[in-house]
Amino acid sequence: MTALRRVLARPARLWVVPIVLLVWELATRAMQHPFFPPPSVIVVHMRDLWFTGSPSRLWLNDTALANFPQSLGRLLAGRVLAGVGGVTIGVAIGRSPLLYRFLDPIIQFGRALPAPALLPMFLALFSTGTRMQIATITFGIVWPVLFNAADGARSVQPLHLDTAQVFGLTRGQRLLRVILPSAAPKIFAGLRLSLSLALILMVIAEFFSTEGIGFQLRAAQRAFDLPGVWGAIVLLGILGYLLNQGFLLLEKRALTWHDAKM
Amino acid sequence: MTACGGGGDPAPQSGGPEKTEIRIGMLPLPEVAPIQLAIDKGYFAAEGLTVRPELISGGAAAMPDLVSGKIDILHSNYVSALLASASGTVKIKVVGDAYAAQPGNFLLMTKKGSPITEIAHLKGRTIGVNTLNNISTLSVSALLKPAGLRPEDVKWVERPFPEMAGALESGQVDVALLPEPFHQAAAKTLGAVTLSDLFTGPLADFPIAGYLVTETFAQQNPKAVAAFQRALRKAAELARSDSAEVTSALQKYTKIDQATASTMKLGGFSTAVDPARVQRVADLMLEFGYLKQKFDVNSILAGGASG
Numbered sequence: 078m079t080a081l082r083r084v085l086a087r088p089a090r091l092w093v094v095p096i097v098l099l100v101w102e103l104a105t106r107a108m109q110h111p112f113f114p115p116p117s118v119i120v121v122h123m124r125d126l127w128f129t130g131s132p133s134r135l136w137l138n139d140t141a142l143a144n145f146p147q148s149l150g151r152l153l154a155g156r157v158l159a160g161v162g163g164v165t166i167g168v169a170i171g172r173s174p175l176l177y178r179f180l181d182p183i184i185q186f187g188r189a190l191p192a193p194a195l196l197p198m199f200l201a202l203f204s205t206g207t208r209m210q211i212a213t214i215t216f217g218i219v220w221p222v223l224f225n226a227a228d229g230a231r232s233v234q235p236l237h238l239d240t241a242q243v244f245g246l247t248r249g250q251r252l253l254r255v256i257l258p259s260a261a262p263k264i265f266a267g268l269r270l271s272l273s274l275a276l277i278l279m280v281i282a283e284f285f286s287t288e289g290i291g292f293q294l295r296a297a298q299r300a301f302d303l304p305g306v307w308g309a310i311v312l313l314g315i316l317g318y319l320l321n322q323g324f325l326l327l328e329k330r331a332l333t334w335h336d337a338k339m
Numbered sequence: 340m341t342a343c344g345g346g347g348d349p350a351p352q353s354g355g356p357e358k359t360e361i362r363i364g365m366l367p368l369p370e371v372a373p374i375q376l377a378i379d380k381g382y383f384a385a386e387g388l389t390v391r392p393e394l395i396s397g398g399a400a401a402m403p404d405l406v407s408g409k410i411d412i413l414h415s416n417y418v419s420a421l422l423a424s425a426s427g428t429v430k431i432k433v434v435g436d437a438y439a440a441q442p443g444n445f446l447l448m449t450k451k452g453s454p455i456t457e458i459a460h461l462k463g464r465t466i467g468v469n470t471l472n473n474i475s476t477l478s479v480s481a482l483l484k485p486a487g488l489r490p491e492d493v494k495w496v497e498r499p500f501p502e503m504a505g506a507l508e509s510g511q512v513d514v515a516l517l518p519e520p521f522h523q524a525a526a527k528t529l530g531a532v533t534l535s536d537l538f539t540g541p542l543a544d545f546p547i548a549g550y551l552v553t554e555t556f557a558q559q560n561p562k563a564v565a566a567f568q569r570a571l572r573k574a575a576e577l578a579r580s581d582s583a584e585v586t587s588a589l590q591k592y593t594k595i596d597q598a599t600a601s602t603m604k605l606g607g608f609s610t611a612v613d614p615a616r617v618q619r620v621a622d623l624m625l626e627f628g629y630l631k632q633k634f635d636v637n638s639i640l641a642g643g644a645s646g
Contacts, residue, residue, distance in 0.1 A: 111426075111428045111429065112403070112406070197502070200509070200511055201505070201509045204509065204510050204511045205511045205512070284497065285496065285497065285498075287465055287494035287495065287496050288494075295471060295497065296472060298399070298400075299419070299422075299470055299473065300422055300426070300472040301399070301402070301422045301423045301428040303428060
């Protein structure tokens with residue numbers, strides 16, 4: 078309950094937003110640089126671009142509905158894949174020194190590869206479209222999840238594991254009741270790190286696509302529709318904020334026992 | 340690039356250019372051969388200019404470089420240039436014409452054995468262009484119209500020209516827009532098939548690209564601009580009359596080999612901007628909704644460019 082209240086209290090901290098907006102508005106009006114339109118212009122333009130639909134569709138128009146769900150779907154698919162894959166491999170190498178020794182060089186190599194540089198390869202493998210984008214996002218964000226999960230799994234207190242053994246817990250039970258809960262804070266830290274990365278990679282992958290928020294951003298750039306460019310940037314910022322809030326809610330709920338212990 | 344290596348410029352005599360070192364952003368395409376020729380033949384040097392070329396990926400992508408002053412002159416397709424100007428993003432002046440399309444310069448191509456054999460088959464297909472909302476998308480839109488298709492009926496995707504043939508071969512795009520020399524290479528190595536010549540019929544002799552400066556640059560450097568124009572015109576005349584010169588100039592800023600270069604259909608180099616021709620671009624942009632209202636191109640043509 079406290080977790081929920083804490084998350085709900087967050088919007089109260091939004092008092093800085095109007096101040097930032099005001100400064101932004103005044104600064105851009107003073108600058109008069111075509112590449113920096115004032116937020117009042119951006120908001121009106123965003124409405125024209127995406128929010129002219131009927132209230133029953135949350136005011137989203139056809140353009141928005143043709144782009145937003147795809148982008149979000151890929152983002153979430155990439156996160157789920159990276160989350161499941163990263164946690165599974167991470168916990169496995171965290172608990173097995175042998176596996177760690179075998180896989181560590183490969184993982185260090187893979188982690189150093191920037192996902193955007195691999196885009197041409199993903200494009201050649203999966204062609205333009207959803208699979209390529211999910212592959213790019215997954216590959217780019219799996220590393221922080223994997224490393225944090227491994228770290229978390231390694232740092233389980235031996236006493237806890239010994240106790241579990243004394244009580245005759247099976248391997249599966251030990252994993253679910255002892256290892257995962259104890260690694261959870263670190264796993265969640267990795268997942269949170271991957272959130273903003275996923276958003277960035279979604280945009281980059283969609284530059285090379287035919288729809289999605291990233292594609293809209295690129296098309297606006299090419300049409301010199303700078304309020305449209307900023308509209309897409311603001312939209313991505315809001316999306317990042319909402320995704321983070323949603324994730325925090327999930328994290329708080331999953332880690333309640335952890336909080337209570339503190 | 341080697342024409343005027345000496346750093347010690349002569350003392351600026353009256354009448355000399357205000358700015359002696361000019362950076363020009365250009366695509367690695369045959370149409371900018373006169374720039375290389377003017378460097379090699381010393382035409383720029385004779386005008387007191389040192390011109391340094393920088394390769395770019397597209398006119399729209401490089402527009403911020405023009406605005407920030409990283410480059411002084413930009414080789415850009417007219418559609419991106421007019422969009423930038425009409426949207427109020429950059430106040431530009433066209434200081435020279437680069438190229439008008441000749442048959443065979445730009446082709447729409449499909450993969451070998453593709454089921455797409457006529458324009459009408461393009462509905463719902465993905466078309467690869469180097470830049471969205473530029474001359475490629477506009478001219479393909481014009482090509483779609485007689486077949487009863489609108490620009491929204493196809494999907495557009497950006498790929499740099501050098502990657503286009505690969506994108507076509509691996510199925511990332513169903514149709515690729517390929518300029519010379521990339522379409523020769525695609526046909527030779529991958530067996531790519533020509534679906535249509537882009538600039539034929541109503542688009543014959545269509546102006547492709549020009550050289551732009553910002554309005555501020557034009558105001559502050561009228562002598563440098565005029566000097567650039569004189570040298571460019573001389574080089575364009577040479578390019579038009581002597582294709583062997585063009586072929587050898589190409590080797591210096593592109594990776595076109597001699598054999599390919601000799602099969603290319605060059606000849607659209609312009610010595611002057613034709614306002615009526617550029618107006619055709621603006622009118623077509625209006626027709627396809629790139630522009631919201633009629634745009635008079637005379638407002639962006641620099642003095643001396645069209646003479």
